[in-house]
Amino acid sequence: MPRSLAREQDILKLPPPKQRPPLTLRRIGIHTSVAGGVENAAERAYRLGCNTFQIFSSSPRQWAPYQLGRPQCEEMKRLREKYDLKPLIIHTNYLINLASTTDLFLKKSVEAFRGEIERALALCAEYLVLHPGSFRGADRERGLMQTAAAIAAAGRGLDLSGGGLTILIENTAGAEHSLGATFEQVAELIHHLKPHVPVAACIDTCHTHVSGYDIVSERGFRHTLGTLDVSIGLGNVRVWHCNDAKAARGSRLDRHQHIGKGMIGLKAFERLLNDPRLMSAAFIAETPIDAPGDDRRNVSTLKKLVRGRQKPRR
Numbered sequence: 557m558p559r560s561l562a563r564e565q566d567i568l569k570l571p572p573p574k575q576r577p578p579l580t581l582r583r584i585g586i587h588t589s590v591a592g593g594v595e596n597a598a599e600r601a602y603r604l605g606c607n608t609f610q611i612f613s614s615s616p617r618q619w620a621p622y623q624l625g626r627p628q629c630e631e632m633k634r635l636r637e638k639y640d641l642k643p644l645i646i647h648t649n650y651l652i653n654l655a656s657t658t659d660l661f662l663k664k665s666v667e668a669f670r671g672e673i674e675r676a677l678a679l680c681a682e683y684l685v686l687h688p689g690s691f692r693g694a695d696r697e698r699g700l701m702q703t704a705a706a707i708a709a710a711g712r713g714l715d716l717s718g719g720g721l722t723i724l725i726e727n728t729a730g731a732e733h734s735l736g737a738t739f740e741q742v743a744e745l746i747h748h749l750k751p752h753v754p755v756a757a758c759i760d761t762c763h764t765h766v767s768g769y770d771i772v773s774e775r776g777f778r779h780t781l782g783t784l785d786v787s788i789g790l791g792n793v794r795v796w797h798c799n800d801a802k803a804a805r806g807s808r809l810d811r812h813q814h815i816g817k818g819m820i821g822l823k824a825f826e827r828l829l830n831d832p833r834l835m836s837a838a839f840i841a842e843t844p845i846d847a848p849g850d851d852r853r854n855v856s857t858l859k860k861l862v863r864g865r866q867k868p869r870r
């Protein structure tokens with residue numbers, strides 16, 4: 557889960573960089589603050605050295621929808637073109653639970669998710685990331701079916717394909733009752749949704765590690781990517797959330813750590829970023845900000861791991 561932005565030192569208040577920090581062969585970015593308006597996130601992402609970025613399009617822990625103005629969307633588009641920032645990824649609000657077994661909560665979640673889709677379309681975002689949700693009092697299979705039906709219902713009548721928008725199902729850390737802690741569950745959701753909406757996956761390295769997959773050892777990494785390829789398909793993983801983990805493998809504790817400073821370590825990120833099968837994916841950090849500049853440092857750490865430094869191929 558993206559970190560709190562409370563202690564962030566705002567890069568917009570610093571003088572702009574004289575030139576763009578060097579780019580790499582990969583699309584690398586970070587979850588970026590929308591303080592002062594969504595369009596500000598594009599300028600921040602550029603200054604942080606990114607060529608892709610992720611945002612919230614509404615307050616992550618409030619139901620009240622954020623009103624997007626047309627000029628804001630236009631400005632966002634202009635800045636993204638100017639700085640070649642793509643894809644734009646939107647992370648859905650945390651309150652949304654499309655697996656909820658309470659009718660009222662489910663209705664609220666479907667409405668809120670529809671709002672997320674509408675804002676993503678208005679902003680011309682390529683991806684909308686969703687946690688599959690958490691079920692209680694129902695079995696997992698029913699939870700998955702309900703989530704798939706709720707996602708399809710939320711998107712009904714909206715032209716996602718025409719807007720170039722794909723919904724990405726994110727794997728989760730595996731807390732009790734949560735859906736999506738295995739690649740197979742994510743794959744099942746995608747399978748059910750395919751006929752209704754454009755859908756693919758977002759894989760979070762921290763969630764993968766704490767839910768029990770080995771991505772740390774060389775053999776484990778190879779095996780885990782093999783499992784991912786068989787279930788979801790590596791080509792369907794459009795976004796990788798690059799987060800190191802504070803907790804041990806299998807602990808199910810979702811605590812993100814700075815890249816290279818946690819239980820996963822630099823080597824796994826180096827393997828990930830240089831795997832030729834993942835060339836066209838975007839890599840987004842959702843790392844904590846414990847000290848000013850942590851965001852820039854985590855982006856730069858990821859970029860340094862990429863072999864070869866030139867403009868990305870797309």
Ligand SMILES: [Zn+2]
Binds near residue numbers: 557558760811
């Ligand atoms: Zn997380």
Ligand SMILES: [Zn+2]
Binds near residue numbers: 557558760842
């Ligand atoms: Zn994530």
